[in-house]
Amino acid sequence: MKEFIPRGTRFVNLPSRFPIRGDGFLHGARIAYETFGQPNTRRDNVVLILTGLSADAHAASQPNDPSPGWWEAMVGPGKPIDTDRWYVICINSLGSCKGSTGPASIDPGTGDPYRLTFPELAIDDIADAAAHTVRALGVKRLACVIGTSMGGMTALALLTRHPELARTHISISAAVHALPFAIAVRSLQREAIISDPQWNDGRYDETTYPRRGMITARKLGMMTYRSAQEWDTRFGRNRIAEGQRTDQKHFDLQFDVEGYLESHAQRFVHNFDPNSYLYLSRCIDHFDLATSCGTTTEVALAAMQLEKALVIGVKTDILFPLHQQRRIAEGLGGANTDVQFLPLESPQGHDAFLVDIDSFGPPIAKFLSADW
Incomplete structure (x- = not known):
């Protein structure tokens, strides 16, 4: 925490x-x-x-x-x-x-x-x-x-x-x-966090941190914060240069848009508390x-x-x-x-x-x- x-x-x-x-x-x-x-x-x-x-x-x-x-x-x-x-x-x-x-x-x-x-x-x-x-x-x-x-x-x-x-x-x-679409996206974000074993019912710390869940949640968020029109114009189908790819072998990040989401999520993941993310995203859903x-x-x-x-x-x-x-x-x-x-x-x-x-x-x- x-x-x-x-x-x-x-x-x-x-x-x-x-x-x-x-x-x-x-x-x-x-x-x-x-x-x-x-x-x-x-x-x-x-x-x-x-x-x-x-x-x-x-x-x-x-x-x-x-x-x-x-x-x-x-x-x-x-x-x-x-x-x-x-x-x-x-x-x-x-x-x-x-x-x-x-x-x-x-x-x-x-x-x-x-x-x-x-x-x-x-x-x-x-x-x-x-x-x-x-x-x-x-x-x-x-x-x-x-x-x-x-x-x-x-x-x-x-x-x-x-x-x-x-x-x-x-x-x-x-x-x-x-609206239902926004609620659905935030539901998936929360699911990504709480499904990470490191979340541990909210009892994580600096050494056991739900990093993967937070990265996935942030990527889902970024997909809704920007538009498909911007993705098309900014990235197209351009691919990441061979020397800049990760070492995940067959399923590494290959497209520029994937690299953008990954780098943005990596910057965010250790700068926001996962439980706060859960609480605030839920209160947005509940507001009427x-x-x-x-x-x-x-x-x-x-x-x-x-x-x-x-x-x-x-x-x-x-x-x-x-x-x-x-x-x-x-x-x-x-x-x-x-x-x-x-x-x-x-x-x-x-x-x-x-x-x-x-x-x-x-x-x-x-x-x-x-x-x-």
Whole structure:
């Protein structure tokens, strides 16, 4: 069990008895966050970023950690999320292994890692923890909440459970619930991990680690994060050079696309806790905005107290297809929210917001630069 905490991470303690929707309370829990830019005197220039499943709070370089962040091209001075104007808070999700309390953290009641004794987690819990963090930092109302992928689900939960907390919202490649295809893929990812003998019912360590299961899970994920169009254009049927192949004889990696998946998974496998992967992927499957709010999706979206919203998706996204983002936009427009729905042509699929900054950057910058 291991946590992977960026060096610039700071922490907010959650209440001593933090309620978990599905299963009791967490004691002595914390949320990891980083900040970028400076708050103004009125503290009304605060933007909150809620992340996808595997991201940490290090969205961009900052004085306490000058290493590039996962959204380096998007966050910073003069960038689309301009830290010369905005004070940006990025939060690591509750249940993660990047500083926030999760299965890899120490249970203060036992002195041992939680492992599978960590309570079953819901997106609502992640949203409540984020809302507490924002208020603990002295922010009464956010200028904007930006949610990407799973973070977009978290943002919707936050906006329904804490409707007074934000003025505007940018929803990126999100959904009001997961579709069967996405649930099926994540089910296979979890099966790959728990089928690895080294997983050992969650009781692994650095020497007995479910490496093969994590590699397979990550490869399955990567196949849904990008699009078939990108695979065709980027790799075609090109083969790995003879001298760069592995030593698996008849069934070694032979195609460039296989090599890409392998190298990406190898980089990921020892930088994320397997149990956290299981918990967070399951809470994505369970999330349903309508069920969470005890009403219909349309009523839940229309009840959000937003001034304006930007909803972005890409046509090549097979994980959270474009029609799911359209539904968010239409639902938000059912109230008095000024909503812009932007379907993009990007070939990179679900992860396009991480790499296709030329497509995502300008509309985000325009939305945030408007005089509200």
